[in-house]
Amino acid sequence: MTTATATKKADAVGARAVDAARTALLESVDVVDIGEHLGHVGEDERVVTHFFACVRPGYKGWRWAVTVARAPRAKAVTVDEVVLLPGDEAIVAPEWVPWRDRIKPGDLGPGDLLPTEDDDPRLVPGYTTGDEVVDQDSVREVADELGFGRTRVLSLEGRDLAAQRWYDGSHGPDAPIAQSAPGSCSTCGFLVRMAGPLSQVFGVCANAYANDDGRVVSFDHGCGAHSEARLGKKSRPQPLPEPVLDTLTWDELDQF
Numbered sequence: 001m002t003t004a005t006a007t008k009k010a011d012a013v014g015a016r017a018v019d020a021a022r023t024a025l026l027e028s029v030d031v032v033d034i035g036e037h038l039g040h041v042g043e044d045e046r047v048v049t050h051f052f053a054c055v056r057p058g059y060k061g062w063r064w065a066v067t068v069a070r071a072p073r074a075k076a077v078t079v080d081e082v083v084l085l086p087g088d089e090a091i092v093a094p095e096w097v098p099w100r101d102r103i104k105p106g107d108l109g110p111g112d113l114l115p116t117e118d119d120d121p122r123l124v125p126g127y128t129t130g131d132e133v134v135d136q137d138s139v140r141e142v143a144d145e146l147g148f149g150r151t152r153v154l155s156l157e158g159r160d161l162a163a164q165r166w167y168d169g170s171h172g173p174d175a176p177i178a179q180s181a182p183g184s185c186s187t188c189g190f191l192v193r194m195a196g197p198l199s200q201v202f203g204v205c206a207n208a209y210a211n212d213d214g215r216v217v218s219f220d221h222g223c224g225a226h227s228e229a230r231l232g233k234k235s236r237p238q239p240l241p242e243p244v245l246d247t248l249t250w251d252e253l254d255q256f
C-alpha cells in the first residue's frame, strides 16, 4: 500500500493530528470504508494532509485525504476538507478526450452533424476569396460569395493542408498501387482536369474500373487501369487452335 511522504516540512502539530483527522473523516465516511493511516504531506505553512486507506470495494489504490490547518500560535488544528483521491495504484478513468478530437475521417454517418468552429483556420470569409486567385473572370464569383454564395471559403492554410493530406494519402505517388503502375495519372486519358490552384497538382480519376474513380488523384499517382496500360506478351491470352471437325464419331443425344 502506498505511503505518502511529505513534500515540504510538515507542521509538527498538524502532523500529529492523526486522530483529529480520523474523527473528521468518520463524520463523512462509514467506518468500514476507512483503513490504516498511510502518512501525511505538508501542503503549506501549518497546513497538513493526512491520508487513510480506502477499503471500500472497487476503490483499490484510492485514499481518503483529510487536510488540517492551524492558525499562527494556535495549539489545535481545524479541518479544511475531506476528499477521496486516487493514489499511484488507483484505477481511474482514462483522460477525457473531447469528441471533436476523437472523431476520425469516415466516422460521420447519415444524419450526423460536424459543425465547424467560427475561427477554424481552414476557412476564411468569402469576400477574401481565400485560396482562389482573383482575376477578371472570378470577380463575379467573388460578388456571389459576398451576397448569396458561401459565407466562408477555403483559406490558404486549409488548401495547403488538404493538398498535403491528399498527396501523402492513398491517392498520391507513394501509394503501393501507384508504385507499380504502368504510367502516371498525368498521362492517363481518364484524368479529368480541375480548376483553381489545386489543379496544378491534382485531377479527378474518371475510370469506372479504377479504385480511385471519382476521387482526387495527384498527377504522379497511377494505377493498373491507366488508359495506355497494355498486357505484356506473356500475359496475353494464348490464341486458340483451329476447330476440328470430327466426321468419325458422334455424340449420344437424349431421346425425348
Ligand code: SF4
Pocket (backbone or CB within 6 Å): 183, 184, 185, 188, 189, 190, 191, 204, 205, 206, 207, 210, 212, 213, 217, 221, 222, 223, 224, 225, 226, 227
Ligand atoms: S485510371 Fe488510374 S492512372 Fe488513370 S487517372 Fe485513374 S488512377 Fe490515375
